[in-house]
Amino acid sequence: MESTMKELGDSASVLDLDPKTAVGGGVEDVYGEDFATEDQLITPWTVSVASGYSLLRDPRHNKGLAFTEKERDAHYLSGLLPPVVLSQQLQEKKLMNSIRQYQLPIQKYMAMMELEERNERLFYKLLIDNVEELLPVVYTPTVGEACQKYGSIFRRPQGLYISLKEKGRVLDVLKNWPERSIQVIVVTDGERILGLGDLGCQGMGIPVGKLSLYTALGGIRPSACLPITIDVGTNNEKLLNDEFYIGLKQRRATGQEYSELLHEFMSAVKQCYGEKVLIQFEDFANHNAFELLAKYRTSHLVFNDDIQGTASVVLAGVVSALKILGGSLADHKFLFLGAGEAGTGIAELIALEMSKRVCFYCSWLYGLLFVVWGSNIALVSRLESLQHFKQPWAHEHESVKTLLEAVNTLKPTVLIGASGMGKTFTKEVIEAMSSFNEKPLIMALSNPTSQAECTAEEAYTWSKGKAIFASGSPFDPVEYEGKVFVPGQGNNAYIFPGFGLGVVMSGAIRVHDDMLLAASEALAEQVTDAEYEKGLIYPPFSKIRKISAEIAAKVAAKAYELGLASRIPRPASLVKYAESCMYSPVYRNYR
Numbered sequence: 178m179e180s181t182m183k184e185l186g187d188s189a190s191v192l193d194l195d196p197k198t199a200v201g202g203g204v205e206d207v208y209g210e211d212f213a214t215e216d217q218l219i220t221p222w223t224v225s226v227a228s229g230y231s232l233l234r235d236p237r238h239n240k241g242l243a244f245t246e247k248e249r250d251a252h253y254l255s256g257l258l259p260p261v262v263l264s265q266q267l268q269e270k271k272l273m274n275s276i277r278q279y280q281l282p283i284q285k286y287m288a289m290m291e292l293e294e295r296n297e298r299l300f301y302k303l304l305i306d307n308v309e310e311l312l313p314v315v316y317t318p319t320v321g322e323a324c325q326k327y328g329s330i331f332r333r334p335q336g337l338y339i340s341l342k343e344k345g346r347v348l349d350v351l352k353n354w355p356e357r358s359i360q361v362i363v364v365t366d367g368e369r370i371l372g373l374g375d376l377g378c379q380g381m382g383i384p385v386g387k388l389s390l391y392t393a394l395g396g397i398r399p400s401a402c403l404p405i406t407i408d409v410g411t412n413n414e415k416l417l418n419d420e421f422y423i424g425l426k427q428r429r430a431t432g433q434e435y436s437e438l439l440h441e442f443m444s445a446v447k448q449c450y451g452e453k454v455l456i457q458f459e460d461f462a463n464h465n466a467f468e469l470l471a472k473y474r475t476s477h478l479v480f481n482d483d484i485q486g487t488a489s490v491v492l493a494g495v496v497s498a499l500k501i502l503g504g505s506l507a508d509h510k511f512l513f514l515g516a517g518e519a520g521t522g523i524a525e526l527i528a529l530e531m532s533k534r535v536c537f538y539c540s541w542l543y544g545l546l547f548v549v550w551g552s553n554i555a556l557v558s559r560l561e562s563l564q565h566f567k568q569p570w571a572h573e574h575e576s577v578k579t580l581l582e583a584v585n586t587l588k589p590t591v592l593i594g595a596s597g598m599g600k601t602f603t604k605e606v607i608e609a610m611s612s613f614n615e616k617p618l619i620m621a622l623s624n625p626t627s628q629a630e631c632t633a634e635e636a637y638t639w640s641k642g643k644a645i646f647a648s649g650s651p652f653d654p655v656e657y658e659g660k661v662f663v664p665g666q667g668n669n670a671y672i673f674p675g676f677g678l679g680v681v682m683s684g685a686i687r688v689h690d691d692m693l694l695a696a697s698e699a700l701a702e703q704v705t706d707a708e709y710e711k712g713l714i715y716p717p718f719s720k721i722r723k724i725s726a727e728i729a730a731k732v733a734a735k736a737y738e739l740g741l742a743s744r745i746p747r748p749a750s751l752v753k754y755a756e757s758c759m760y761s762p763v764y765r766n767y768r
């Protein structure tokens with residue numbers, strides 16, 4: 178709070194400017210022109226009404242063949258379009274037909290990106306109405322391939338690039354973005370893109386993809402979303418030698434140079450967009466992810482999707498699985514493969530949830546088992562050498578050399594993979610889990626599909642149909658011995674859109690861990706008995722807009738309860754309010 182007060186003090190001092198340079202009068206100075214002193218440089222933004230050819234080329238307002246006769250007359254479009262007028266529904270049908278013709282997911286991805294650049298509302302209409310089919314196209318797993326090939330498929334730039342070259346003038350770069358009322362920023366530095374590693378500047382596909390989900394699943398207006406990639410170089414040799422690489426061709430800046438650029442960015446965001454813009458950190462490498470979250474969580478509205486979003490979705494899945502498994506959280510033993518952002522984030526949130534239920538407090542320390550997986554299991558003798566975020570979770574144990582040995586020795590009930598290493602849940606591991614558990618809970622969370630610890634088919638067949646399975650990347654239903662098993666997708670996409678909506682609509686100024694627990698609880702509550710019957714631990718994505726509204730309402734309620742919400746008065750029904758705030762992609766009529 179101290180730094181909040183300082184910030185407020187800083188902005189108050191802006192009001193002490195020479196009166197001849199400030200208009201006052203309560204009018205918001207959106208473009209920063211009026212607060213600028215005469216010797217400061219400003220950006221000469223103009224706003225005009227699009228018509229004719231430029232209206233057709235403006236993705237935010239273009240409706241293609243859906244412009245009515247009246248609109249064509251009024252907006253100088255006559256002759257620029259063929260005579261037919263199509264409804265948005267028919268346009269949607271036509272486009273879905275054409276997208277389904279493509280064989281390769283990356284072709285579908287490119288077709289969707291082109292649509293977004295051409296007709297934004299139609300893009301969102303398709304995505305919302307066909308969410309289960311198109312989520313794997315615009316998001317995980319295809320977005321991973323898109324980032325790998327970003328240089329060669331690059332056409333029109335999306336999002337904002339802030340590189341080391343811009344150090345010292347990051348605020349000016351932010352001011353080049355055409356929108357002023359930003360509510361959510363997703364930012365990456367590209368160092369740990371999904372489980373694919375360092376993709377440098379080509380990580381831009383991730384913030385772009387995440388924000389399209391913010392709109393489609395969480396209802397945040399597209400114009401309020403800002404994807405950002407911070408380019409501090411890359412250590413990926415392949416990219417450094419790639420003639421089509423779009424980023425800075427130098428090795429990653431670290432230490433002071435890195436933190437100074439990040440600090441300048443964080444300050445510039447607050448200066449440009451105020452206190453209530455949500456900054457979502459995405460796919461940073463472990464060391465920076467934990468440090469940035471710790472450093473800025475008390476001064477900015479920040480959320481790390483890989484630590485906090487993943488933790489919240491996994492906790493929801495585990496809580497929901499208890500309905501099938503029985504027992505309470507404290508009765509279960511969790512073994513983690515991977516002690517990065519996801520692994521430690523999940524452990525922390527599960528522990529927090531258990532500690533809230535006072536009667537389980539004594540046993541949770543025992544119940545929660547954390548194992549660091551590298552070439553060896555972490556031993557207490559190595560504890561000092563562990564990164565600080567792993568230390569609380571390491572347990573004293575005899576040395577075990579393999580995951581199989583760990584499983585056999587520790588006998589966990591829940592196996593959580595968040596290692597970024599594909600194919601590590603082997604047949605023997607799954608068989609061992611199934612030998613001492615009636616229903617082992619197996620979560621293979623690493624993305625994209627190639628990095629999944631095991632596939633759905635492997636989990637069901639190797640466990641002989643006993644496993645309850647969820648994964649980070651989507652898998653199709655699996656038939657085993659005449660029974661159809663539907664795997665759950667334990668992906669943070671369930672959480673962040675609704676979470677962000679809750680934060681934005683309540684005007685929250687900080688993220689508190691209890692808001693993550695609230696999101697988790699809201700998600701777990703959305704699973705119906707019929708879905709449990711099918712072995713599902715997450716509700717289907719087809720219900721995601723409703724789920725997001727429920728999550729948003731619970732998150733906002735928690736923000737009000739904690740005194741962190743600034744939107745006063747509190748709406749009577751937060752669910753209704755959330756629904757009323759959500760962006761709809763249906764075309765608007767033009768006068």
Ligand SMILES: O=C([O-])CC(=O)C(=O)O
Pocket residue numbers: 317370371372460482483623624649668669670
């Ligand atoms: O993007 C996804 O699918 C989930 C996620 O945050 C990650 O794997 O880093």
Ligand SMILES: [Mg+2]
Pocket residue numbers: 371459460482483
């Ligand atoms: Mg991520």
